Amino acid sequence: MSTLAICWDMVLTSAREQMQYRSNFLIEVAFGLVFQTLGFAFIWVVVGQVSAIGGWSLAEVTLLYGIQLAGGSLWALAFSRLMLIEGLVREGEYDRMLVRPLPLALQFMFGGFRIATLGEVLGAVVLLVAGVTAVDIAWTVPKGFYFVLAIAGSAMIRGAFELLPAALTFRYLTSSPMWVINGIFTEFGGYPLTIFERRLRGFLTFLVPVAFIAWVPGAVLMDRTAELPVPAWIAWSSPLIGVVLLAFAWWVFLRESRMYQSTGS
Amino acid sequence: MTILQRINPAWWELIRVTAREFYAYRAQIPLSCLIFLVQFYVLRVVWEAAYAGRSEVDGISEQVLLIYLTLSALHRVYFSEVIAWTIQQRVSTGAVAHDLVRPFGFLKQMMALQIGSTISRLAFLIILGPAAAVVGSLDPPAPANLGLYLASLLLAWIVNMLIWMHIGLLSFWVVHVNGIRAMFAVANGFLVGALVPLWLMPDALRIVLQALPFQATVFLPVSIYTEQQTGRDVLLPLLQQAGWIGLLVFTANAVWRRAQHKIVVQGG
Numbered sequence: 001m002s003t004l005a006i007c008w009d010m011v012l013t014s015a016r017e018q019m020q021y022r023s024n025f026l027i028e029v030a031f032g033l034v035f036q037t038l039g040f041a042f043i044w045v046v047v048g049q050v051s052a053i054g055g056w057s058l059a060e061v062t063l064l065y066g067i068q069l070a071g072g073s074l075w076a077l078a079f080s081r082l083m084l085i086e087g088l089v090r091e092g093e094y095d096r097m098l099v100r101p102l103p104l105a106l107q108f109m110f111g112g113f114r115i116a117t118l119g120e121v122l123g124a125v126v127l128l129v130a131g132v133t134a135v136d137i138a139w140t141v142p143k144g145f146y147f148v149l150a151i152a153g154s155a156m157i158r159g160a161f162e163l164l165p166a167a168l169t170f171r172y173l174t175s176s177p178m179w180v181i182n183g184i185f186t187e188f189g190g191y192p193l194t195i196f197e198r199r200l201r202g203f204l205t206f207l208v209p210v211a212f213i214a215w216v217p218g219a220v221l222m223d224r225t226a227e228l229p230v231p232a233w234i235a236w237s238s239p240l241i242g243v244v245l246l247a248f249a250w251w252v253f254l255r256e257s258r259m260y261q262s263t264g265s
Numbered sequence: 266m267t268i269l270q271r272i273n274p275a276w277w278e279l280i281r282v283t284a285r286e287f288y289a290y291r292a293q294i295p296l297s298c299l300i301f302l303v304q305f306y307v308l309r310v311v312w313e314a315a316y317a318g319r320s321e322v323d324g325i326s327e328q329v330l331l332i333y334l335t336l337s338a339l340h341r342v343y344f345s346e347v348i349a350w351t352i353q354q355r356v357s358t359g360a361v362a363h364d365l366v367r368p369f370g371f372l373k374q375m376m377a378l379q380i381g382s383t384i385s386r387l388a389f390l391i392i393l394g395p396a397a398a399v400v401g402s403l404d405p406p407a408p409a410n411l412g413l414y415l416a417s418l419l420l421a422w423i424v425n426m427l428i429w430m431h432i433g434l435l436s437f438w439v440v441h442v443n444g445i446r447a448m449f450a451v452a453n454g455f456l457v458g459a460l461v462p463l464w465l466m467p468d469a470l471r472i473v474l475q476a477l478p479f480q481a482t483v484f485l486p487v488s489i490y491t492e493q494q495t496g497r498d499v500l501l502p503l504l505q506q507a508g509w510i511g512l513l514v515f516t517a518n519a520v521w522r523r524a525q526h527k528i529v530v531q532g533g
Contacts, residue, residue: 030444035448041455042455049323050319180299184303195310195311
């Protein structure tokens with residue numbers, strides 16, 4: 001059996017398992033949708049009251065939010081098992097992953113496919129379409145490519161900053177740092193960072209690169225790179241930043257996984 | 266014999282157990298406080314950016330809004346959903362069978378847990394209160410409103426418990442109530458009016474939310490605190506809350522009577 005076939009089987013198995021409780025499955029997809037779009041509903045109501053925040057109109061913020069959601073849900077779709085890492089390590093489930101003849105990365109990717117993530121993807125697509133149609137973007141071929149790659153880059157940056165704290169679980173047996181960082185990305189990610197004060201903006205650009213999740217790609221698409229705290233060429237290379245960060249994070253994750261101590265039973 | 270002694274001692278025991286359980290996982294506490302403050306900070310900044318120098322939006326000044334948001338955020342810390350989570354847990358693991366044979370009603374046990382969970386969190390109001398006041402703003406209300414607010418706060422706490430009790434009781438019919446519970450937990454901030462006060466919502470949304478019980482947990486008491494009602498109107502929110510409590514107690518009883526016939530203990 002080829003590796004690809006095994007991966008596909010793993011996805012199907014988890015999907016079938018979740019479809020057993022049909023109404024629950026529907027509720028979970030709806031949950032994904034509600035969870036991700038509610039953050040936007042808040043922006044819609046607030047910005048709708050006053051027409052713009054931080055110099056960005058409702059349509060522009062919609063696009064930013066859509067990019068943020070698309071990146072986040074793409075990552076969640078690809079690596080949903082990572083969220084369960086605390087249980088995997090504490091209960092020794094990780095043992096089973098180690099003895100299986102499939103690369104660890106693939107097991108993390110396909111082993112715990114959460115169908116509910118599809119709801120999140122759906123929400124992201126709706127917002128992206130709404131944003132792209134409402135904002136007047138001067139489309140060029142490079143911009144078209146950049147748009148697609150920037151979403152992938154956004155997913156990879158999210159991924160890198162989930163893998164790094166997740167790696168600590170092998171040492172400290174808690175995945176709470178992962179949730180904190182995840183929270184920072186979802187809380188701040190969908191806004192033009194111009195609304196935050198300078199120091200926080202610096203932190204969110206250079207230390208925890210939330211800026212590159214949506215604000216930077218959005219500014220590139222709308223030709224607003226002048227207001228970014230980074231030069232335009234860095235803004236254009238945001239997908240590349242994603243690749244580098246993700247590769248580094250995976251390396252750290254594998255190194256840290258050597259700290260894993262089985263439960264002994 | 267004092268009134269306190271006449272209360273079934275099971276109440277105290279369960280409240281105590283819940284509090285001890287909460288502090289057994291105390292490493293989570295600073296983390297939850299941190300997440301709370303970050304979320305609240307973002308909420309404040311977004312609203313500030315929306316006001317952008319305007320003194321009022323729809324007749325609501327930025328200062329009033331800030332107090333509203335601060336107090337609402339604190340409300341949400343203390344209005345937990347533990348009752349829904351526990352009922353679901355007891356039903357899905359079959360532990361509900363043990364609960365039912367105890368000489369203390371199942372719903373009373375669950376209510377005791379909810380009380381315990383609120384009491385155990387009171388201690389970190391010492392940190393969260395001032396922290397929230399620094400990140401947000403918290404002026405004391407007029408003395409007359411303070412009394413009304415405290416009365417409304419108590420009613421709000423009861424409404425919150427009853428809402429989550431209903432969601433928990435669903436688990437007698439739906440095997441996995443987790444999804445519904447999580448959906449309500451997420452939507453909650455919006456439904457109760459903690460993110461956007463109902464005054465500032467678009468009309469259609471406001472009308473829907475006014476017809477639901479959620480606003481009775483945060484929006485109504487906090488709007489008393491921020492003195493948005495005057496004269497006899499001040500009593501209206503309290504009446505609304507009392508009405509919701511009456512209705513929810515009635516439906517909870519009706520649902521519970523049916524739930525007892527639906528118990529499936531998995532795995533025996």
